[in-house]
Amino acid sequence: MARILVTGSADGLGRATADTLLAQGHDVIVHARNADRAKTLIDFVDRGAALIIADLSKRREALDAVHGLNDVEAVDAVIHNAGVYSGAAVIPVNVVAPYLFTALLRTPTRHVYLSSGMHRGGHADLGRLDWDGERPSGSYSDSKLLVTTLALGVARRWAPAVLANAVDPGWVPTKMGGAGATDDFDLGHQTQERLVTDQGLTVTGGYWFHGQQQQPHPSSQDPKVQDQLLAALAGATGIELPRR
Numbered sequence: 001m002a003r004i005l006v007t008g009s010a011d012g013l014g015r016a017t018a019d020t021l022l023a024q025g026h027d028v029i030v031h032a033r034n035a036d037r038a039k040t041l042i043d044f045v046d047r048g049a050a051l052i053i054a055d056l057s058k059r060r061e062a063l064d065a066v067h068g069l070n071d072v073e074a075v076d077a078v079i080h081n082a083g084v085y086s087g088a089a090v091i092p093v094n095v096v097a098p099y100l101f102t103a104l105l106r107t108p109t110r111h112v113y114l115s116s117g118m119h120r121g122g123h124a125d126l127g128r129l130d131w132d133g134e135r136p137s138g139s140y141s142d143s144k145l146l147v148t149t150l151a152l153g154v155a156r157r158w159a160p161a162v163l164a165n166a167v168d169p170g171w172v173p174t175k176m177g178g179a180g181a182t183d184d185f186d187l188g189h190q191t192q193e194r195l196v197t198d199q200g201l202t203v204t205g206g207y208w209f210h211g212q213q214q215q216p217h218p219s220s221q222d223p224k225v226q227d228q229l230l231a232a233l234a235g236a237t238g239i240e241l242p243r244r
């Protein structure tokens with residue numbers, strides 16, 4: 001049994017992931033952006049889940065959530081699932097928050113980052129991004145290229161102690177995916193669940209789609225690009241990725 005944090009678990013893939021992990025008997029920490037959205041998670045809390053609240057577009061709230069978790073109990077794994085498609089929050093929610101949770105949570109030995117097939121159309125122009133989210137800067141595709149690069153960079157820096165992988169869930173019908181999405185919803189969350197629970201799994205630095213590894217965008221695999229991203233995130237947040 002593992003203690004697993006699923007960010008963005010009030011809806012969509014994150015909610016389904018938390019539901020499965022709870023049903024499997026894991027200790028699950030669910031997460032909502034505010035107290036109102038947390039009401040949708042009461043049934044999970046009744047089933048034993050712990051709950052954290054943080055608007056991940058706000059740096060202070062993300063940091064408070066991490067410090068709160070470090071103060072309580074060891075987290076074994078994180079599924080960095082919360083995501084937005086457009087607006088100024090794209091970079092803070094899709095990239096900066098996963099970085100902060102990765103760099104500051106002391107105990108996880110597994111990290112899973114939600115990417116997207118759309119990462120292939122991203123351009124990682126680090127110098128032009130607004131990491132604070134004061135104005136829209138990167139696109140959704142940019143953010144998913146960056147979070148894929150983050151996953152692979154963390155995997156390289158922290159191997160073999162920590163397993164870090166990225167997952168493309170496919171185009172699935174959620175609030176973000178829309179009703180017309182054509183991929184299977186269950187296949188969209190099963191890979192993340194396996195990556196945090198399969199004790200026989202040793203893969204790190206993988207990019208997964210429906211249980212199989214694929215090749216992500218070449219720039220995400222480039223150690224120089226990974227190091228540039230980690231340096232940019234450290235510069236923007238004042239928080240270095242520690243050694244593991």
Ligand SMILES: NC(=O)c1ccc[n+]([C@@H]2O[C@H](COP(=O)([O-])OP(=O)(O)OC[C@H]3O[C@@H](n4cnc5c(N)ncnc54)[C@H](OP(=O)(O)O)[C@@H]3O)[C@@H](O)[C@H]2O)c1
Nearest residue numbers: 008011012013033056057082083114116171172174176177
């Ligand atoms: N659906 C697809 O086809 C698809 C395809 C590729 C990748 N993905 C990725 O899969 C992940 C899950 O997406 P989904 O399809 O399940 O979308 P979703 O139903 O919109 O769920 C996204 C979750 O993230 C939360 N969230 C968004 N902004 C937040 C913030 N500022 N603070 C805290 N939580 C926040 C949402 O909270 P609220 O419920 O309060 O809004 C929601 O629980 C995302 O990273 C997405 O990019 C999805």
